[in-house]
Amino acid sequence: MTHRFSGSLRGAAFALVAASAMLAVTSCGGGGSSGSSGVPLPKGGSASTASVTIIIHWPAAAGSTSSRRHPSYISPSTKSVSIVVNGSSTTVANNPAFTGTPASTSVVNVNAPVSTSGPDTFLVTSFDQLSAAGNILGQVSVPFTVVLDVANTLSVTLNGNLEKIGCEAIAPFVTGTTAMTLVGPAGQLALLPEDADGNIIVAPGAIPALALTPAMASQATITSTSTPNEFNVNLLVSGTAVTLNGTGSDLNGDPISTTCSITRVPALYVANHSAGGTSPSITIYPASATSASTPVATLAGSNTELTAVQFLAVDPKGNLFVTNQGPMPGATFGPDSGYVSIYSPASGQVGNQAPISTIPNINTPEGIAFDSSNALHVLSIDRVTTYPSSADGVTAPAAASSTIMGSNTDLFSCYGMFVDSTGIVYTACSDVLNIFAAGASGNATPAEVESIGATSLTFSSHSWLDVAADSSGNFYAPASNNNENFVEEFAAGSGANPAATPLPTLSKGVGYSQPIGVWVDASNNIYVTNYGSSSVDIFTSAAAFDLGVATNTVSTGIDAPYGVTVR
Secondary structure, three states: OOOOOOHHHHHHHHHOOOOOOOOOEEEEOOOOOOOOOOOOOOOOOOOOEEEEEEEEEOOOOOOOHHHOOOOOOOOOOOOEEEEEEOOOEEEEEEOHHHOOOOOOEEEEEEEEEOOOOOOEEEEEEEEEEHHHEEEEEEEEEEEEOOOOOOOEEEEEOOEEOOOEEEEEEEOOOEEEOOEEEEEOOEEEEEEEEEOOOOOEOOOOOOOOOOEEEEOOOOOEEEEEOOOOOEEEEEEOOOOOEEEEEEEEEOOOOOEEEEEEEEEEEOEEEEEEOOHHHOOOEEEEEEOOOOOOOOOOEEEEOHHHOOOOEEEEEEOOOOOEEEEEOOOOOOOOOOOOOEEEEEEOHHHOOOEOOOOOEEEEEEOOOOOEEEOOOOOEEEEOOOOEEEEOOOOOOOOOOOOOOEEEOOHHHOOOOEEEEEEOOOOOEEEEEOOEEEEEOOOOOEOOOOEEEOOOOOOOOOHHHOOEOOOEEOOOOOEEEEEEEOOEEEEEEEEOOOOOOOOOEEOOOOEEOOOOOOEEEEEEOOOOOEEEEEOOOOEEEEEOOHHHHHHOOOOEEEOOOOOOEEEEEEO
16 A cells, blocks of 8 residues: 655655665664764765764564553554655665664664755655655654764654554443444543554654544543543443544645444442452443453452442443442541542543542441432431532532431431432431432421331331332332341332332342342343342343342352442
8 A cells, every 4th residue: 555645755755766875774772872882973074965873763662462552663664764855865774673673773874965054854754665665654854953074963753654543442441443332431442543554653742643523422522631542432322323533644634534433331330348348349340241241340459448338329421439438448437437439430440549539527428329410419327418510520529518417307327329310319218218309408308118008018127228210210129137138119109209109019039138239220120239149130121120030140240239320
């Protein structure tokens, strides 16, 4: 494939090839300073020309496949270089060091006009065939003042010549190449600038400036990262393929573009309290995971500051918020030693990494949820505290915006919570389920769901541990007490502060082992954590839930789970 390049430039590169203007070439593996590698410093020439040593730097090749998106080399396909001085005088060099992976430096000696009215212009070009033939792989134009009877030394690093752009997923949340899959709302991908031979272009200050844009901005947002040509992608729509367009230009200014697609699938997040609470973790899976599925990512280890984890919530940008009863590692347990730790796994913050920020000094935090305006609600032992959404999603809010607390609230010994799309707040507290109207604050009176309804259960002997509602307003609450393990289903109430009644279809004790957490996703799939069997049951239909027969059960990587959520 012959690269697109201007005729005048290519003609200049070949002009003196026909005239056999070939000069001697040496190569070295040193750091590029004249004389340090034994290469003599040229001097002299005629009265109008002088010798110039041009040191071409070739960064060493990367050694691992995982670093493919950030390799440190510029085309190892180089077979020859041409050096054009002031647009006419040309030197062509074939060097054994240009075959395969180049040495760290190559040295070419040329005669150039002594500068009189200003610096000379040196145009250095690399090719993938001998004698300056084939595709142009890289180039740099450098002004340099040539002085007679001194050691003229010019160091250059070529800019790669962009021929094509590749899309590459960055694990763990994005997989695939041209057609990619994103697990969860956000992940990272890279645009790979490649030369005509498919080598990734990297050189200091020479990476082509590429841009990535979604075809439909209403479905995805794109932001750059601190790494060139790497991007954060936030998909606003699940299940729909979004087209991404990457653009750049070659050294001749011709446009280069690529198109790839990415489809979001929901992610399942599990808070693993762990047996005895000694090794807490967060494991993340595709929401369609089965028993054989391994996590796509895990947060675990002393640096994460996870202690006695309870429940978790994920904001629209994929930032993860986890309640910890504490105390913080190295701190003393006390009435306000609990906290919420905040992570950004989609930006690569997985494994044993510290949280980005923390909301401290909470008395026994348990349930946690976002509402439709992205305000954060935290349920602690006797109150619901609401924090305003932050602009970046990972900065801990400075102060609460409202609190539900007081004798009328019946908030005591509380555990899990849920906030629906209308702002109704559901809380699971000991033997009472409370439902607060949207916007409730202060000493508000809830609608209560206790020992009522159409089943034979004696509710007062149970502790409600979590609650979640489906798109119809029916809601679900697990309980584990007195050797009875069940998840109750309640019919939706009506009005701004609805009461509810249990449904006759009761999933009682079939396959559950100390159920604690529950979640209902946008497709009304139901997820239940089993603390006793270290698993998560997934029900993909109401009929399966009513029978207590899970469609899928996830267990790999799960250890005594509490909270569960899907985003």
